Amino acid sequence: MPFEHRKAAAVLRVVDAAGRPVAGRRFRVDQATHDFLFGSGAFDAIPFANEKKGDPFYRDRMEKWLKLFNYGTMAFYWGGFEPVEGEPQTESRMNASRFLVERGKTVKGHPLCWHTVCADWLMAYDDKTILDKQLDRIHRDVTAFAGVIDIWDVINEVVIMPEFDRYDNAITRVCRRYGRVQLVKEVFDAAKAANPNALLLINDFNLSDRYARLIADCLDAGAPIGAIGLQTHQHQGYMGAEKLGEVLRRFEGFGLPLHFTENTLVSGHLMPPHIVDLNDYQVPEWPSTPEGEARQAKEWEEMYRLLFGHPLVQAVTGWDFADGMWLGAPSGVIAKDNREKPAYHALQGLIHGEWETHGEITTDENGRAEITGFKGGYTLSDGERGAEFRLDDSPDAVDIRLA
Numbered sequence: 001m002p003f004e005h006r007k008a009a010a011v012l013r014v015v016d017a018a019g020r021p022v023a024g025r026r027f028r029v030d031q032a033t034h035d036f037l038f039g040s041g042a043f044d045a046i047p048f049a050n051e052k053k054g055d056p057f058y059r060d061r062m063e064k065w066l067k068l069f070n071y072g073t074m075a076f077y078w079g080g081f082e083p084v085e086g087e088p089q090t091e092s093r094m095n096a097s098r099f100l101v102e103r104g105k106t107v108k109g110h111p112l113c114w115h116t117v118c119a120d121w122l123m124a125y126d127d128k129t130i131l132d133k134q135l136d137r138i139h140r141d142v143t144a145f146a147g148v149i150d151i152w153d154v155i156n157e158v159v160i161m162p163e164f165d166r167y168d169n170a171i172t173r174v175c176r177r178y179g180r181v182q183l184v185k186e187v188f189d190a191a192k193a194a195n196p197n198a199l200l201l202i203n204d205f206n207l208s209d210r211y212a213r214l215i216a217d218c219l220d221a222g223a224p225i226g227a228i229g230l231q232t233h234q235h236q237g238y239m240g241a242e243k244l245g246e247v248l249r250r251f252e253g254f255g256l257p258l259h260f261t262e263n264t265l266v267s268g269h270l271m272p273p274h275i276v277d278l279n280d281y282q283v284p285e286w287p288s289t290p291e292g293e294a295r296q297a298k299e300w301e302e303m304y305r306l307l308f309g310h311p312l313v314q315a316v317t318g319w320d321f322a323d324g325m326w327l328g329a330p331s332g333v334i335a336k337d338n339r340e341k342p343a344y345h346a347l348q349g350l351i352h353g354e355w356e357t358h359g360e361i362t363t364d365e366n367g368r369a370e371i372t373g374f375k376g377g378y379t380l381s382d383g384e385r386g387a388e389f390r391l392d393d394s395p396d397a398v399d400i401r402l403a
Helices: 056-068 090-101 120-124 127-145 170-178 180-194 209-220 240-252 290-308 342-354
Strands: 007-015 026-034 037-041 071-075 106-110 151-156 199-204 227-234 258-265 313-318 358-362 368-374 376-381 386-391 397-401
Touching: 007 386, 026 368, 037 056, 056 342, 071 090, 071 313, 090 106, 090 127, 106 127, 120 170, 127 170, 127 180, 151 180, 170 180, 180 199, 180 209, 199 209, 199 258, 209 240, 227 240, 240 258, 240 290, 258 290, 290 313, 290 342, 358 368, 368 376, 368 386, 386 397
Parallel strands: 007 397, 037 071, 037 313, 071 106, 106 151, 151 199, 199 227, 227 258, 258 313
Antiparallel strands: 007 368, 026 358, 026 376, 376 386
């Protein structure tokens, strides 16, 4: 059966407050949360939890976000997060992150180390001081957000980092000075020391053998990489099942969880194939079209099915929730005016339809009943009393005491 690796089976034993079996009772069982991370950029949560708090437009947008996803990427680009040295935007990110966590969502911070959108004020320092400040930044922010954000993209796009020559920046300087592997080891060690329980990702758009070799070298050096981040910004067209399969085969050999961290499928015209750096494509308007929206929905569904079907994939994140964000592309699952696009409904049908378990069970004379469902959190109720339980890979007997 498809997606069986996403499911768990258990024998539920239902007892009352006194510990007596509840026999011959019918219960409604509903999945409330997913273990798999169905994600999107959560950048709109920043204004909504801060200066746009209560704004009807942002409220509508965030309600649509919350209805679909359980996992959000929060922006920690150093240049925007700390434009003035010593004045990080901690409060705004904490407000946004807590807004999501309080609604049962998981938040990832992105990124801790990157050569793009870097803090300009770092350029005044020598290489050793830059590295020291980078490590201090990681310690400060990972420590501050522990318990709210426990997943981080620790370093971003390190394959190209020492070769980057579009403009001078502090992180490319230190990567050239110390080398990719040493820099990766340093930043991962710092993040691990700050939050030993955090899931730490390396992340890249370069999905070639160069990235695979870099990961192997970093693991050999002892870098505590907890998951591999894979970007697929497909502004120039859907890469398709065959190429996605190649990517999966290239990185599955590490045995680490695979997170598809940044994924883009557009619902308008495609970016010309001769563009090498996607940032070079600047157009005054990039509209969504009905034909493009139908194509985008079909592509998202195929990609989700393929990735959800792979046992090592633990997360899939669509980068732009709404159209007109990065590069002005029609890359969201909602339009600029918050209209739900076909892709939104396609994902809704998978995440909260086909891949979500709901039904009824009836206990036997010992208060027991068997259940099989997608892994995650559940509620059980007979209309008067209820309880919560989980289906996961732990032992298959679950005791439930009714409140």
